[in-house]
Amino acid sequence: MAADEKLQKHYSYFDQFLRKAKREFEVKFNQDIKQNCSITDFELMDTLGAGSFGMVVLCRDKRNNKPYALKLLEKANIIKTKQLAHTGAEIKLMQIISFPFIIDMHGFFMDNVYVGICMSFANAGDMFTHLKNLKKFEEPLAKFYAAQVLLAFEYLHHLGVVYRDLKPENILMDLQGYLKITDLGFCKKIDNNRTYTLCGTPEYLAPEIILNQGYNKSVDYWSYGVLIFEMTAGFAPFFAKDPMRLYEKIVSGKYQCPPSISKPLKNLLSNILIVDRSKRYGLLKNGIKDIKGHEWFKNTDFDLILAKKIIPSYVPHVDNETDIRYFEPSSKLLSLKKASNDEFAKDFDEMFIHEKS
Structure with missing residues (x-):
């Protein structure tokens, strides 16, 4: 099956999955804990x-x-x-x-x-531990992880929920080497509204949070770009010891990719780590399809990843x-x-x- 055909099949299947999940979520959300x-x-x-x-x-x-x-x-x-x-x-x-x-x-x-x-x-611990040990992830492995986070965000956003605290420390790994996003304490159901709460990890904060402009799922896509950068570069795109200097760098949107990062990934990052939300991937007319269909994700089988049928190149050893x-x-x-x-x-x-x- 051609890559484009496989992607279209995934869109169709996952859309049905999300619609069903949304119906179930709305019923349960109004029930008591x-x-x-x-x-x-x-x-x-x-x-x-x-x-x-x-x-x-x-x-x-x-x-x-x-x-x-x-x-x-x-x-x-x-x-x-x-x-x-x-x-x-x-x-x-x-x-x-x-x-x-x-x-x-x-x-x-x-x-x-x-x-x-x-x-x-x-x-198998958190991603931060493995990223620290390996220094950085090779792009195929980073892509494998990025696909899982993207699917998780698509699921949450379809439910009207923003995550707001993405970072390697909040991503766990299981026995098979697959991911589990954890710590939902900052999650918020906002649907199509905006929220203004200042929360998250400094290096992963989106410009709109720092500028108190009100935000929605836009902040998750920004932090997603920061995560991909850190996985493949071994360090965050924006960093400074002084918090105010860090925020200035984030708001400027200027960062430098190391030479090891491929051209397709540089292009993807340039369309996610963009201060102007009207141009940020994930928020445009095609939504998340701009990311899933990007050249960097070419030949990525989201359905096989979703079904956990791909053996990752890195599986943490546990007895x-x-x-x-x-x-x-x-x-x-x-x-x-x-x-x-x-x-x-x-x-x-x-x-x-x-x-x-």
């Missing part, structure tokens, strides 16, 4: 990471004996940092969203201390599904806090339904 598990359902194994937010632990579900990543967010910190709305939005979206390249939620619960989010465990070599676990499992009363019950009652179902 419900708990479907409890901390006692899990055997806690290792601490994968910890911070001011709480911790992420490797666990095994006693009900099906499968490993998962359990994010335990302290209610006190959620309230203190005014992240209640973000936490609620993340949980609601994770309960609804179902896509191969976006992390999925296995369960959600609350107790007197924690909000627990149980997710699939992508145990088994609970191998955590790509994480920096604590030497011991951190002890969980306990409380006899839930002092934040009223705050969370406004956001969540307490019934286990």
Whole structure:
């Protein structure tokens, strides 16, 4: 089958997939968030990471004996940092969203201390770790990853959701070497409207965010261009120690591609990393097709990638599904806090339904 014919077939198939996903999303989005598990359902194994937010632990579900990543967010910190709305939005979206390249939620619960989010465990670590080890990705591998992120963004945008926090640290890898976009805390359902919130990682911020112009999915395409550049160059297109200088560079839209980047990729980047949104790929009349149909993606079989039928050139080595070599676990499992009363019950009652179902 010719490349153009294969691409047209993909457009037709994926369009049907997206329309169905949109219908299901709209129904579920207006439903209440419900708990479907409890901390006692899990055997806690290792601490994968910890911070001011709480911790992420490797666990095994006693009900099906499968490993998962359990994010335990302290209610006190959620309230203190005014992240209640973000936490609620993340949980609601994770309960609804179902896509191969976006992390999925296995369960959600609350107790007197924690909000627990149980997710699939992508145990090959994050893209940042592998990019740091390999220095940069060769273009075929970067293209393989870029195709997955593009499909994930097309899915989210069709649902009216913007992601707003793309960066290598928020992209996990699974046992097969495929990607899982994680951390949906900054996702927002805006449909065709605009939002003005300043959020994201400095090097990945779009000019319109910095200029407080109001934005939509435009910021995701900009950060997508930054990601492709960083994957193939080994460094971000815009960087400076001083934040104000960094923002000046981003707003100018001027960057320098290293000689190793191919001409087709340079052309694609020049049409994505463009300050004028009326000219930015992904936002024009043909939408995302301007990117999918670009020369750089020539011969990319999006359907085979979507079905995970392509063996990537780089598959991180792991011994088994609970191998955590790509994480920096604590030497011991951190002890969980306990409380006899839930002092934040009223705050969370406004956001969540307490019934286990």
